[in-house]
Amino acid sequence: MKSESEHQQQTQADTSHQSENKAADIQQEVGATIGQPFVKQPKMQARHVDVFYGEKQAIYDVSLDLGKNEVVALIGPSGCGKSTFLRCMNRMNDTIPICRVSGMITLDDEDIYAEDMDPVLLRARVGMVFQKPNPFPKSIYDNVAYGARLHGLAFNKAELDEIVITSLQKAGLFDEVRDRLHEPGTGLSGGQQQRLCIARTIAVSPEVILMDEPASALDPIATAIIEELIDELRQNYTIAIVTHSMQQAARVSQRTAYFHLGKLVEIGATNQIFTNPLHELTENYITGRFG
Amino acid sequence: MNNTELIKKGLAKRYRREKRFRAYGLMAILAGFIFLFVLVTDIVIKATPAFTQHWIKLEVNFNPEILDVGKKAGIDELKQANYNLLAKKSIRSLFPEVKKRRDKSKLAAMLSSSAEYQLRDMLLAEPYLLGQQQTVWVLADDDVDTYYKTDDKSKAVRLNDKQKIWADTLAADGRVSKRLNTTLFTNGDSREPEQAGIRGAATGSFYTILVTLLLSFPLGVAAAIYLEEFAPRNRWVDLIEVNINNLAAVPSIVFGLLGLAVFINYFGLPRSAPLVGGLVLTLMTLPTIIIASRSAIKAVPPSIRQAALGIGASRTQTVFQHVLPLAMPGILTGTIIGLAQALGETAPLLMIGMVAFIVDIPHGFLDSATVLPVQIYLWADSPERAFVAKTSAAILVLLLFLVVMNGLAVLLRKKFERRW
Numbered sequence: 001m002k003s004e005s006e007h008q009q010q011t012q013a014d015t016s017h018q019s020e021n022k023a024a025d026i027q028q029e030v031g032a033t034i035g036q037p038f039v040k041q042p043k044m045q046a047r048h049v050d051v052f053y054g055e056k057q058a059i060y061d062v063s064l065d066l067g068k069n070e071v072v073a074l075i076g077p078s079g080c081g082k083s084t085f086l087r088c089m090n091r092m093n094d095t096i097p098i099c100r101v102s103g104m105i106t107l108d109d110e111d112i113y114a115e116d117m118d119p120v121l122l123r124a125r126v127g128m129v130f131q132k133p134n135p136f137p138k139s140i141y142d143n144v145a146y147g148a149r150l151h152g153l154a155f156n157k158a159e160l161d162e163i164v165i166t167s168l169q170k171a172g173l174f175d176e177v178r179d180r181l182h183e184p185g186t187g188l189s190g191g192q193q194q195r196l197c198i199a200r201t202i203a204v205s206p207e208v209i210l211m212d213e214p215a216s217a218l219d220p221i222a223t224a225i226i227e228e229l230i231d232e233l234r235q236n237y238t239i240a241i242v243t244h245s246m247q248q249a250a251r252v253s254q255r256t257a258y259f260h261l262g263k264l265v266e267i268g269a270t271n272q273i274f275t276n277p278l279h280e281l282t283e284n285y286i287t288g289r290f291g
Numbered sequence: 292m293n294n295t296e297l298i299k300k301g302l303a304k305r306y307r308r309e310k311r312f313r314a315y316g317l318m319a320i321l322a323g324f325i326f327l328f329v330l331v332t333d334i335v336i337k338a339t340p341a342f343t344q345h346w347i348k349l350e351v352n353f354n355p356e357i358l359d360v361g362k363k364a365g366i367d368e369l370k371q372a373n374y375n376l377l378a379k380k381s382i383r384s385l386f387p388e389v390k391k392r393r394d395k396s397k398l399a400a401m402l403s404s405s406a407e408y409q410l411r412d413m414l415l416a417e418p419y420l421l422g423q424q425q426t427v428w429v430l431a432d433d434d435v436d437t438y439y440k441t442d443d444k445s446k447a448v449r450l451n452d453k454q455k456i457w458a459d460t461l462a463a464d465g466r467v468s469k470r471l472n473t474t475l476f477t478n479g480d481s482r483e484p485e486q487a488g489i490r491g492a493a494t495g496s497f498y499t500i501l502v503t504l505l506l507s508f509p510l511g512v513a514a515a516i517y518l519e520e521f522a523p524r525n526r527w528v529d530l531i532e533v534n535i536n537n538l539a540a541v542p543s544i545v546f547g548l549l550g551l552a553v554f555i556n557y558f559g560l561p562r563s564a565p566l567v568g569g570l571v572l573t574l575m576t577l578p579t580i581i582i583a584s585r586s587a588i589k590a591v592p593p594s595i596r597q598a599a600l601g602i603g604a605s606r607t608q609t610v611f612q613h614v615l616p617l618a619m620p621g622i623l624t625g626t627i628i629g630l631a632q633a634l635g636e637t638a639p640l641l642m643i644g645m646v647a648f649i650v651d652i653p654h655g656f657l658d659s660a661t662v663l664p665v666q667i668y669l670w671a672d673s674p675e676r677a678f679v680a681k682t683s684a685a686i687l688v689l690l691l692f693l694v695v696m697n698g699l700a701v702l703l704r705k706k707f708e709r710r711w
Contacts, residue, residue, distance in 0.1 A: 090601070092597065092600065092601065095596075095597075095600060095606075097523060097524055098524075120603050120604070120605050121603070122603075123600065123601060123602065123603040124602070124603035127601065127602065128597075128601035129601075130594060130597055130598065130601070132594055134592075134594035134595060134597065134598040135598075136595065136598065136599075136613060137595075137617065146599075146602060147602040147603065150602065150603060150604055150608065151603060197598070200598075200602065201601070201602065204602060204603060
């Protein structure tokens with residue numbers, strides 16, 4: 001990775017430069033990313049990603065890694081492009097006709113935007129949990145079994161049962177729905193629905209899980225359960241989570257990335273970002289001065 | 292004056308406006324109900340006479356001499372026999388005093404022309420009746436039927452005074468009976484009102500609508516899915532969309548002209564055929580189904596699509612496993628509305644010859660046929676008084692068809708409806 005070393009040099013240069021003129025205007029300040037965008041054991045790597053919606057550019061030259069078994073939180077004010085970036089990681093943006101992605105994103109060193117990468121296979125490997133719980137209007141069982149059936153992961157009823165039950169257990173929902181697996185998933189409470197969606201995602205055994213504000217529509221108790229769950233899921237999966245809650249980012253993630261106006265401003269270890277941000281914009285955001 | 296007072300001052304006015312608006316709504320619904328009630332009541336009252344028919348009891352002597360056949364005549368000879376005379380003689384025998392030629396023919400005219408065929412069928416079925424005397428109920432002519440059904444006898448102007456007396460005598464002798472009119476449901480069209488039925492038109496409508504359903508539903512839904520879920524956003528697709536919306540507003544007779552030019556003149560399909568009728572109505576119904584299906588598909592929350600795609604369903608799987616089932620109630624409603632519209636359509640069918648006078652009941656998609664609304668139009672146009680009631684009866688049957696279809700739509704909706 002030749003571009004990577006260049007990028008790092010640039011980043012360091014920018015860090016020193018940045019401390020000198022803090023008062024410069026914001027647009028200039030959002031230069032190259034500062035912090036540590038790259039890790040030793042990357043699961044997914046994004047390099048120089050630009051995203052355009054028609055003529056409008058939504059993401060500017062974002063490069064970062066998602067490490068194995070780590071939770072990366074993407075934070076930033078509304079409209080900063082963090083959700084857009086997340087949706088590039090499993091090519092959900094393909095469904096938007098005017099959306100164009102350039103740069104490179106890899107999963108285990110495979111280019112996910114390569115000609116021979118099948119988006120269907122990619123999305124089975126990189127699962128996604130959405131902001132609003134969106135269970136199918138089917139039974140709880142069918143919701144979780146859907147992916148397994150779709151990809152032919154189970155060869156008989158017993159195997160399918162096994163997948164459904166383990167997934168529900170991993171999502172911490174099984175004990176609550178044990179007796180009503182065949183009732184509609186839409187009859188659950190909001191928090192339960194979101195855990196059902198997580199169970200549905202992990203039923204296809206993805207390698208990476210992308211979460212787009214998974215707890216923003218939930219009450220604090222349901223949120224706490226989801227957060228605990230994310231921490232447990234880290235043992236087996238690589239997770240990227242978009243969140244508006246700074247506390248949530250601080251609680252669940254190992255690394256945090258701060259986006260501003262489509263640019264990745266700063267990325268680093270979560271405790272460093274929250275205790276000692278390097279960039280003024282990051283500091284302003286996490287101390288609640290704007291955003 | 293503070294804010295609370297200001298708001299209070301306006302409140303009364305706001306509530307008044309709300310009340311007024313509710314009253315308007317209630318009035319609108321009430322007006323609709325009244326119109327519907329008047330319409331249906333009027334049709335039912337007018338149609339009632341059409342559901343009964345008067346029959347006349349005759350003593351028929353299957354005399355070989357009258358029939359002009361040999362005493363041991365075989366089936367072939369019996370087929371050629373003079374049943375017209377037999378029917379005439381039978382009624383004349385009830386009124387031996389009638390001698391004048393003119394009166395005799397007036398007397399015979401009181402029987403339906405179907406009487407001779409009824410007698411023929413009877414004898415052909417049971418040839419041993421030849422030479423025997425039988426009591427037979429035959430259909431009365433429509434003018435006699437109308438006379439019996441009219442309360443104010445002076446209004447029944449189609450019978451002359453002598454005929455009225457004969458009719459009264461028959462009734463007084465207990466030779467007249469009022470029965471349920473099954474002819475209406477078993478026969479095709481006829482010039483004679485008492486023999487005319489709507490089975491031909493109903494069957495024609497059934498075949499035509501079946502063709503329309505089989506073609507327009509899959510085509511319409513496929514087009515809607517493609518336009519909504521797969522089509523790229525470009526100028527061509529925009530053009531197609533505008534055209535589909537415009538097509539929905541094209542007068543239906545234009546589709547008839549198109550069908551005449553394309554299906555009959557160019558492809559050489561037969562005239563008056565339910566197949567061609569169905570094709571024309573398909574053209575007319577497609578825009579309705581496409582527009583309704585598109586809005587139903589559009590109404591499916593995008594979150595469901597994202598959920599399916601996010602798990603790794605392909606676009607086709609997403610559409611067929613998730614979007615389509617959720618859009619189905621809306622699609623079905625649109626389809627039924629389109630078909631109901633097609634069922635009541637007359638103008639385009641006139642152009643392709645489905646307005647012809649067709650007595651036979653169609654037995655396939657290529658037989659000559661007419662449809663219920665055209666039958667209504669034809670009957671409404673006929674001079675015979677008895678057709679007035681028939682027209683209303685046919686309207687009732689058409690309405691029944693529509694009610695059944697709408698009921699089906701409600702049932703299907705209930706079946707496919709899911710909550711989320």
